[in-house]
Amino acid sequence: MSGDATQTGLALKGIRVLDFTWIHAGPSATRILSDQGAEVIKVESNNALSVVGGPASATARGLGQRHNWNAGKLSISLNMKTPQGIDIAKRLVAVSDVVAENFSGRVMPSWGLDYDSIRPINPGIIMLSMSGLGRTGPWKDRVSYGQTLQAWSGFTELTGFPDTDPSGPASAYSDAVGGMAGAQAVLLALIHRSRTGRGQWLDVSQFESLSSLLETLVLDMSVNGSAAVATRTGNRLPHGGGAPHGAYRCRGKDRWVAITVFTDEEWRAFVEVMGSPQWAEDQRFTTADARRQNADALDSFVESWTVQHNAEEVMGLLQGAGVAAGVVQTGEDLSRDPQLKERDFFRRVPDQQGQVRIIESAPYKLSRTPGSVTRGAPAFAADMTYVLRELLGMSDDEVDECAIAGAFD
Amino acid sequence: MRRVTIPETQPNAQPALPLSGYRVVDLAGPMGVYCGKLMADMGADVIKVEPPGGDPMREIGPFIDGRPGPGRSLYWLHFNTNKRSVTLDMRTPAGAAALRKLALASDVVLETGPPGYMDSLGLGYESLAAESTGLVYASITPFGQTGPYRDYKASDLVGFAMGGYMYVTGWPDTPPTRLWGSQAYHTASNRAYIAILLAIYHRMATGEGQYIDVSMQEAVAATTEHVNTTYNYTGESAVRCGFRHGGQFVATWKCKDGYASITTNTRKAWDDLRAWMDRDGMSGDLMDKQYNDHFVLRGEHSAHIEELIQAWALRHTRQEITDFGQSNHHPWGPATTADEILQNEQLWGREYLKTVEAADGSPSMVYPGDPYRLTEFSQPMRRIAPAPGEHNAEVLGGVLGLAPAELERLSA
Numbered sequence: 001m002s003g004d005a006t007q008t009g010l011a012l013k014g015i016r017v018l019d020f021t022w023i024h025a026g027p028s029a030t031r032i033l034s035d036q037g038a039e040v041i042k043v044e045s046n047n048a049l050s051v052v053g054g055p056a057s058a059t060a061r062g063l064g065q066r067h068n069w070n071a072g073k074l075s076i077s078l079n080m081k082t083p084q085g086i087d088i089a090k091r092l093v094a095v096s097d098v099v100a101e102n103f104s105g106r107v108m109p110s111w112g113l114d115y116d117s118i119r120p121i122n123p124g125i126i127m128l129s130m131s132g133l134g135r136t137g138p139w140k141d142r143v144s145y146g147q148t149l150q151a152w153s154g155f156t157e158l159t160g161f162p163d164t165d166p167s168g169p170a171s172a173y174s175d176a177v178g179g180m181a182g183a184q185a186v187l188l189a190l191i192h193r194s195r196t197g198r199g200q201w202l203d204v205s206q207f208e209s210l211s212s213l214l215e216t217l218v219l220d221m222s223v224n225g226s227a228a229v230a231t232r233t234g235n236r237l238p239h240g241g242g243a244p245h246g247a248y249r250c251r252g253k254d255r256w257v258a259i260t261v262f263t264d265e266e267w268r269a270f271v272e273v274m275g276s277p278q279w280a281e282d283q284r285f286t287t288a289d290a291r292r293q294n295a296d297a298l299d300s301f302v303e304s305w306t307v308q309h310n311a312e313e314v315m316g317l318l319q320g321a322g323v324a325a326g327v328v329q330t331g332e333d334l335s336r337d338p339q340l341k342e343r344d345f346f347r348r349v350p351d352q353q354g355q356v357r358i359i360e361s362a363p364y365k366l367s368r369t370p371g372s373v374t375r376g377a378p379a380f381a382a383d384m385t386y387v388l389r390e391l392l393g394m395s396d397d398e399v400d401e402c403a404i405a406g407a408f409d
Numbered sequence: 410m411r412r413v414t415i416p417e418t419q420p421n422a423q424p425a426l427p428l429s430g431y432r433v434v435d436l437a438g439p440m441g442v443y444c445g446k447l448m449a450d451m452g453a454d455v456i457k458v459e460p461p462g463g464d465p466m467r468e469i470g471p472f473i474d475g476r477p478g479p480g481r482s483l484y485w486l487h488f489n490t491n492k493r494s495v496t497l498d499m500r501t502p503a504g505a506a507a508l509r510k511l512a513l514a515s516d517v518v519l520e521t522g523p524p525g526y527m528d529s530l531g532l533g534y535e536s537l538a539a540e541s542t543g544l545v546y547a548s549i550t551p552f553g554q555t556g557p558y559r560d561y562k563a564s565d566l567v568g569f570a571m572g573g574y575m576y577v578t579g580w581p582d583t584p585p586t587r588l589w590g591s592q593a594y595h596t597a598s599n600r601a602y603i604a605i606l607l608a609i610y611h612r613m614a615t616g617e618g619q620y621i622d623v624s625m626q627e628a629v630a631a632t633t634e635h636v637n638t639t640y641n642y643t644g645e646s647a648v649r650c651g652f653r654h655g656g657q658f659v660a661t662w663k664c665k666d667g668y669a670s671i672t673t674n675t676r677k678a679w680d681d682l683r684a685w686m687d688r689d690g691m692s693g694d695l696m697d698k699q700y701n702d703h704f705v706l707r708g709e710h711s712a713h714i715e716e717l718i719q720a721w722a723l724r725h726t727r728q729e730i731t732d733f734g735q736s737n738h739h740p741w742g743p744a745t746t747a748d749e750i751l752q753n754e755q756l757w758g759r760e761y762l763k764t765v766e767a768a769d770g771s772p773s774m775v776y777p778g779d780p781y782r783l784t785e786f787s788q789p790m791r792r793i794a795p796a797p798g799e800h801n802a803e804v805l806g807g808v809l810g811l812a813p814a815e816l817e818r819l820s821a
């Protein structure tokens with residue numbers, strides 16, 4: 001191991017990632033690496049569609065997502081429709097540790113940049129291929145979006161209340177999950193490379209990453225058959241679980257608090273906080289089993305109390321008594337959350353024009369390698385000079401020739 | 410680019426799995442049980458430490474044949490694959506001493522106790538790191554080790570709510586809704602696992618261990634996709650919109666036999682959809698050029714368009730919609746019901762689902778595989794979840810060298 005990895009507070013200092021990923025899952029995976037000091041070179045193109053996180057994020061929210069998932073990275077523009085563009089990409093492969101991509105399966109081979117083709121250029125290379133359904137199997141050529149995968153995996157049907165349409169996850173949970181799985185796979189491969197010198201190809205199917213979060217669903221059906229088919233249970237747990245266990249309306253417009261009570265001790269504390277109302281003595285609520293069986297009635301009583309209070313007040317009162325309760329926080333709540341503030345969750349970093357951008361920090365604190373996020377996403381093609389001149393050692397003439405050939409369009 | 414030197418002691422050694430050779434002490438409850446599984450499934454020797462009566466997670470359903478009892482919790486069987494088990498009571502001096510010894514003989518400690526709890530047992534990071542500088546020690550808590558809410562309690566639901574994911578999940582006229590499964594717990598686990606892998610990698614280069622502080626709330630808050638960016642960049646809080654994500658252009662619709670996801674992410678997808686509706690005589694005025702831009706679904710006519718698409722979708726099955734969309738390269742697909750997942754040809758085709766035959770003639774079980782495919786490795790299941798204290802002799806006796814009498818006393 002070389003000595004460039006230490007004393008910097010960055011676990012991945014010295015690692016270079018050639019990053020072809022776009023939209024959400026891929027960039028969020030490489031952002032995890034960038035936070036820990038990996039030099040992530042984002043390969044972009046003016047020819048690419050303007051999509052979320054892409055070069056020309058049109059909306060304010062798109063701009064936010066570009067910064068959030070690309071903070072700290074470098075950007076170059078390469079037109080992969082030109083031989084010069086492909087040649088530069090190959091030269092970058094030769095000096096990188098990781099290549100990341102989340103295109104459909106035919107794109108990288110069409111550029112001669114699939115794993116088998118790039119391994120001769122750099123035998124130790126780690127290639128991360130993120131796709132919806134994986135690069136093998138009968139569905140390998142199917143097209144998917146995050147929401148398609150949530151539907152396919154069962155998350156859409158299973159999320160929501162039994163008596164309404166399913167709602168599914170509110171956002172692209174599968175992209176976030178795929179991003180985490182992609183980063184995990186790269187880190188496992190880096191560990192393996194340090195032990196053996198060997199690189200490898202990582203075939204991450206977001207469908208599988210998501211299916212890994214279905215808990216016992218498959219196991220249950222395989223053992224217990226049709227009796228075990230899972231259905232929507234709203235905010236209650238399908239197996240055991242407590243009561244009350246849900247979101248309860250509070251004073252104000254669309255304000256809610258989440259409350260969960262599991263043990264008798266928690267129940268007694270909860271009742272006391274509510275001022276020991278008479279209904280709580282009802283036999284329907286005196287044991288944990290009874291509370292579960294009569295959860296609908298219980299929920300109405302609980303809400304008749306919560307609705308008289310602010311959500312923050314209910315949280316404070318119940319937490320003070322040792323009962324798990326929390327405000328169902330909105331985006332605005334999060335931005336003001338004293339806990340997140342104290343822990344510096346939102347970072348204010350400058351972009352290349354010096355404008356301050358708000359991004360999320362990594363949701364873990366490592367004592368020796370805390371990582372660092374010091375700037376927002378790069379401006380499109382902001383790092384051509386560094387990458388072409390310094391990294392690849394290209395001459396002025398060479399750069400000009402490539403430019404004339406359209407390699408940077 | 411980092412220069413890689415192959416350690417001379419193991420020339421070309423090929424570990425069976427990426428984490429083979431690492432030992433993990435797993436003290437986690439439900440908030441971190443998935444993190445331990447992720448490490449065990451990648452080859453780490455994960456030792457689940459249980460109190461002498463067995464871990465309370467063994468009482469979480471579902472159960473084999475729906476009946477609770479020893480060895481019958483599928484929750485336990487799922488989340489503890491490839492782990493070993495020892496029993497000891499870390500609240501007693503002898504138990505704490507044995508656990509200390511085990512932790513010092515390990516590479517990683519994973520725990521989910523309230524802040525300060527492990528310190529109170531003399532088993533906190535500072536105390537162990539004084540003797541084992543390379544130790545990686547990860548604590549997952551609801552809100553982290555610092556800050557005004559550090560001592561607040563949270564279940565999965567409360568973590569999901571405080572992290573900002575619950576408010577946006579569900580329909581405008583339903584309460585905020587949890588995702589199916591304990592996803593706040595698993596997100597905390599997923600994030601902790603990333604941090605542990607980073608720490609292991611750092612240790613390979615430097616020999617240094619470190620302390621990892623994971624907050625479930627932050628883990629969820631960093632996983633919502635749009636909640637924070639929407640507020641921080643527009644000043645508006647995102648709201649619940651059911652499965653009409655992204656303002657109808659990424660949407661799921663009720664159809665003849667369930668629900669199907671029809672994403673019109675490109676002009677072509679939108680044109681193909683409205684042309685199909687038109688062929689069915691159900692496009693209303695949607696062929697009009699004022700609707701040409703596929704982002705029209707986000708605009709002022711969205712309610713009108715939504716009504717037309719919904720009425721049309723009810724005429725078709727999930728299969729018809731999927732087949733048409735996929736043959737035109739659009740990301741359309743069915744909302745799968747739980748009973749269909751076990752039949753999924755892609756999950757079987759990639760050997761993601763794994764059948765494990767039971768030795769005693771009871772029915773075979775189908776386990777889900779790993780969230781990623783590392784092509785240097787086959788990723789088999791090596792061992793089903795352990796019985797309580799199944800590995801007391803080999804771990805407490807074999808690894809720590811405790812005498813049989815001591816062992817007996819610890820696990821009684």
